Amino acid sequence: xxxxxxxxxxxxxxxxxxxxxxSLMRAAVTNSVDGIVGECGGQAMCATCHVYVRPEFxxxxxxxxxxxxxxxxxxxxxxxxxxxxxxQIKMSPALMNIVVDVPADQV
Amino acid sequence: MDAxxxxxxxxxxAGQAGIQVADSLRAEGYPGAxxxxxxxxxxPYQRPPLSKDYLSTAxxxxxxxxxxxxxxxxxxxxxxxxxxxxxxxxARKVSLDGGTVLDYTHLVFATGAANRPLSCPGATxxxxxxxxxxxxAQNLQRALATAQRVVVIGAGFIGLEFAAAAHARxxxxxxxxxxxxxxxxxxxxTASQWFAERHRTDGIDxxxxxxxxxxxxxxxxxxxxxxxxxRYPADLVLYGVGVLPRTEVPQAAGVATDNGVLVDAALxxxxxxxxxxxxxxxFPNVHTGTRTRLESVQNATDQGRHAARSIMGENSSYxxxxxxxxxxxxxxxxIAGISEPTDEPVILGxxxxxxxxxxxxxxxxxxxxxxxxxxxxxxxxRKLVGQNISVDPATLTHPSFSLKALAKTLIPVPS
Ligand SMILES: Cc1cc2nc3c(=O)[nH]c(=O)nc-3n(C[C@H](O)[C@H](O)[C@H](O)COP(=O)(O)OP(=O)(O)OC[C@H]3O[C@@H](n4cnc5c(N)ncnc54)[C@H](O)[C@@H]3O)c2cc1C
Ligand code: FES
Numbered sequence: 001x002x003x004x005x006x007x008x009x010x011x012x013x014x015x016x017x018x019x020x021x022x023s024l025m026r027a028a029v030t031n032s033v034d035g036i037v038g039e040c041g042g043q044a045m046c047a048t049c050h051v052y053v054r055p056e057f058x059x060x061x062x063x064x065x066x067x068x069x070x071x072x073x074x075x076x077x078x079x080x081x082x083x084x085x086x087x088q089i090k091m092s093p094a095l096m097n098i099v100v101d102v103p104a105d106q107v
Numbered sequence: 108m109d110a111x112x113x114x115x116x117x118x119x120x121a122g123q124a125g126i127q128v129a130d131s132l133r134a135e136g137y138p139g140a141x142x143x144x145x146x147x148x149x150x151p152y153q154r155p156p157l158s159k160d161y162l163s164t165a166x167x168x169x170x171x172x173x174x175x176x177x178x179x180x181x182x183x184x185x186x187x188x189x190x191x192x193x194x195x196x197x198a199r200k201v202s203l204d205g206g207t208v209l210d211y212t213h214l215v216f217a218t219g220a221a222n223r224p225l226s227c228p229g230a231t232x233x234x235x236x237x238x239x240x241x242x243x244a245q246n247l248q249r250a251l252a253t254a255q256r257v258v259v260i261g262a263g264f265i266g267l268e269f270a271a272a273a274h275a276r277x278x279x280x281x282x283x284x285x286x287x288x289x290x291x292x293x294x295x296x297t298a299s300q301w302f303a304e305r306h307r308t309d310g311i312d313x314x315x316x317x318x319x320x321x322x323x324x325x326x327x328x329x330x331x332x333x334x335x336x337x338r339y340p341a342d343l344v345l346y347g348v349g350v351l352p353r354t355e356v357p358q359a360a361g362v363a364t365d366n367g368v369l370v371d372a373a374l375x376x377x378x379x380x381x382x383x384x385x386x387x388x389x390f391p392n393v394h395t396g397t398r399t400r401l402e403s404v405q406n407a408t409d410q411g412r413h414a415a416r417s418i419m420g421e422n423s424s425y426x427x428x429x430x431x432x433x434x435x436x437x438x439x440x441x442i443a444g445i446s447e448p449t450d451e452p453v454i455l456g457x458x459x460x461x462x463x464x465x466x467x468x469x470x471x472x473x474x475x476x477x478x479x480x481x482x483x484x485x486x487x488x489r490k491l492v493g494q495n496i497s498v499d500p501a502t503l504t505h506p507s508f509s510l511k512a513l514a515k516t517l518i519p520v521p522s
Contacts, residue, residue, distance in 0.1 A: 038171070041171050074486040
C-alpha cells in the first residue's frame with residue numbers, strides 16, 4: 001500500500017500508509033497531521049489542505065485542474081511551483097512513497 | 108461564584124464550531140481544562156460531504172473526521188460522551204443525561220441546528236428521510252442501494268445536493284418546491300433560475316410552485332401527493348425544509364434566545380461566562396447591519412476561533428466575511444457576502460458556458476458575489492466584498508473586466 005510522508009517545517013515527519021484512492025487530505029486529517037485542516041471536506045473550496053510536493057514526485061501527479069489552480073491562489077502560505085491541494089491528490093501506485101512539506105500556516 | 112475555581116471551558120456540541128473552539132483555545136495558549144460534549148455516537152465528523160461525495164457512487168464510504176483520534180489527547184482536550192440537559196448559570200454547573208455534573212468557568216453553546224420537521228400527514232412513514240447526521244446519511248446510503256424513484260421535498264441546498272447525488276447514481280429524481288424558485292432564501296433570482304434550468308436539463312424533474320400535502324403508503328410503495336393533486340410514487344423520500352437552531356437547553360437556563368442564542372459582537376450571551384457559536388448563534392452581522400444566524404462551515408469555524416479569543420479575554424468584534432459553497436453534481440456554487448432581494452444583479456461572463464458569476468450591487472457597491480464553476484472570481488470576491496467598493500455595472504460587464512484583476516489593484520488593508 002502507498003505511503004505518504006508529511007514533513008513539518010519543524011523537521012518532524014509523519015509517515016502514513018493508506019489505501020489506493022485515498023486523498024492526501026483525508027489521510028492527514030484522519031491521522032491528526034498538524035497543519036492540514038481540510039475545512040471544506042475535500043471539495044477544492046477552502047485551500048486549507050495546501051501542501052508542497054517534493055520535486056521528485058511532481059511528474060507523477062495528475063495535472064492541475066483549472067479549479068485547483070484558481071483555488072491555490074488563495075492559500076495562506078505562499079504559493080510555489082510545487083503547491084497542490086492535498087484533497088485533489090489521490091494515492092496511486094505512481095505515488096507509492098510520496099513526500100510533501102506542510103506549510104507553516106494554513107488559515 | 109467560587110473565585111478559586113479552576114479554569115474549565117465546557118463546550119456543548121462536538122460539531123464544526125464546538126471542535127474549533129477547543130482547537131483554537133489550545134492554539135491561543137488557554138491554560139485551563141477543556142471539555143467538549145459529544146451527544147452523537149460517532150466521533151466528530153464533517154457534515155458537508157454527507158450530502159455530496161458520501162452519497163455518490165464514488166463515495167469513500169466512511170465519514171470524514173473533523174480531527175483525528177490523537178488530536179484530543181495530544182491537545183489535552185476531553186471529548187466527553189453525553190448530552191447536556193440542564194445548566195445552572197449561577198452555580199456554573201452543567202448536568203449531563205447520564206447524571207454527571209461538570210463545573211465550568213466558561214460555557215460555550217455549539218449545539219447547531221436540527222431539521223425542521225415535515226408537518227404533513229405521512230411525514231413519519233418508513234422510507235421518509237431527513238439528512239443532518241452521519242446516521243441519517245448511513246440510512247440514506249442503504250435506502251439508495253435499492254431505490255429507483257426518489258422524491259425530494261424542498262429545493263434548498265441539501266435537497267438539490269441530494270437530488271444531484273441520487274441522479275448521478277442513475278435514479279429517477281423528482282424535486283417538489285413550494286416556492287417559485289430553488290434556493291430562494293440564499294440565492295439571487297438570476298442564479299436560482301439558472302440552477303433550476305440546469306438541473307432540469309441534466310434530467311432532474313424539478314417542480315416549482317408545488318408543495319406537498321401528504322404522503323401515503325400503498326402496496327407499491329410511497330406516494331407523495333402535492334398541492335396540485337398530483338401523485339408521485341417513490342421508493343425513497345427525502346425532505347429538506349430548513350433547520351431550527353437548538354436552543355432548548357440555553358432557553359431553559361435563562362439565556363436570551365430569539366431564533367437562536369442571542370450573542371453580542373464578541374459572541375457572548377446575555378449570561379456572564381456563557382458564549383454561543385455556529386448554527387445556533389444569532390449574532391450582530393456587520394455586513395448586513397442586522398442580527399443573523401448563518402448555517403455554514405465558514406461561520407462555524409471563524410466563530411469558533413473568535414469565541415476562543417473572547418474567552419482568552421480579547422474584546423474584539425466578530426466581523427468575518429460570510430462565504431459559502433455548495434456542490435450539486437458537477438455544479439460548483441460559491442457565495443461571498445450576503446445578498447438581499449433588492450440588490451442589483453450584474454452578470455459577469457456567459458451563463459450558457461456554465462462558468463460565470465453574478466455581482467450583487469447595493470447602492471452601487473459590491474455587496475455579494477455568486478460564482479458558478481468560477482473559483483477565481485470567488486477568491487477575488489472574498490477580498491473585495493465588504494470593503495464598500497463602488498462599481499459601475501458598465502465596467503463590470505466590459506469583456507476585459509475581471510474580479511481577480513480588480514482585487515490585485517487594491518492595496519491590502521491592514522486588519
Ligand atoms: C448534509 C449537510 C451538508 C452541508 N453542506 C454544507 C456545505 O456544502 N457548505 C457549508 O458551508 N455548510 C454546509 N453545511 C452546514 C454546516 O455543516 C453547518 O453549518 C455546520 O456543521 C455548523 O456547525 P455547528 O458546530 O454549529 O453545528 P453542528 O455541526 O450541527 O454540531 C452541533 C452538535 O451539537 C450537538 N448537540 C446539540 N445539543 C446538544 C446537547 N444538549 N448536548 C450535547 N451535544 C449537543 C449535536 O448533536 C451536534 O453534534 C451542511 C450541513 C449538512 C447537514
Ligand atoms: S479540503 Fe478544502 S480545498 Fe482541499
